[in-house]
Amino acid sequence: MPLTKSEMIRFGIDAPSGLNLILSEREVQSECHSVQNFDYKILEPDDISLWVGKAVLSGDLIASAKSDNDDEKRIMDTQRNEIPVESTLVLKPTIEIKNWSTQRGMEGFTSTPIILAARLWMVSGDLQGPNGEREPGEWNILEDPWSKTVTLLNDIHNLQQAPVLRIIEPQDFKWLASDRINEELAKVIEERRRNNSEEAGFSGTVRSMLLQKWSLDSEKANISDRKILIPGWVIHLETEKILHGRNGRLYDY
Secondary structure: OOEOHHHHHHHHHHOOOOOEEEEOOOOEOHHHHHOOOOOEEEEOHHHHHHHHHHHHHHOOOOOOOOOOOHHHHHHHHHHHHHOOOOOOEEOOOOOOHHHHHHHOOOOOOEEEEEEEEEEEEEEEEEEEOOOOOEEEEEEEEEEEOOOOEEEEOOOHHHOEEOOOOOEEOOOHHHOOOHHHHHHHHHHHHOEEEEOOOEEEEOOEEEEOOOEEEEEEOOOOOEEEEEEEEEEEEEEEOOOOEEEEOOOOOEEEO
């Protein structure tokens, strides 16, 4: 049953002064917004879902699963204390779903917040210069199987712990093949640096402007990986789509 205008009027009789925020789990009849006997704002089910989902993905609201079995909870707590478990991290969204939908003229759909599986590669080793120089370094690299990209991740210290949301895994073939991992990581790490050396020429000293390649010594590099998560939403259109929370693109669900 939807929320009706008569219910709103009855509520307004005893409503406290000031703005009243009404969270409705039921559909809201359009006439409800015309009630004028008190100050209020109604959040309909879709508004609530959007607000909660955005708060969870941004880290402002922490969602956790509650266990009704106290013994099971105590066992899990004991195991958690005895065995160090590395928590899964999630990247922060770079799009705001309401603005995204408005810009595309796609208002009116419903959405469900989810998180997408990705992979974080951690590499430590040496860059090799053109003349045998060696320079140690460490790199964090994001493998995003949804957009099929491999990129340096510079904001690793600004990640947050993953909320309790459904995790969607990509199809196996979207991950990097094992025989391509070292090659793709080396491509991302490789640098082109300006050569600051000077050479003597007929007209005097000439400064070289050539770019020199500094490459990862893959044979001696230490490479490890862990799961990392990307925020997103399932968009409920005629056919459901996945909205990527970082690049704003839609993918098949």
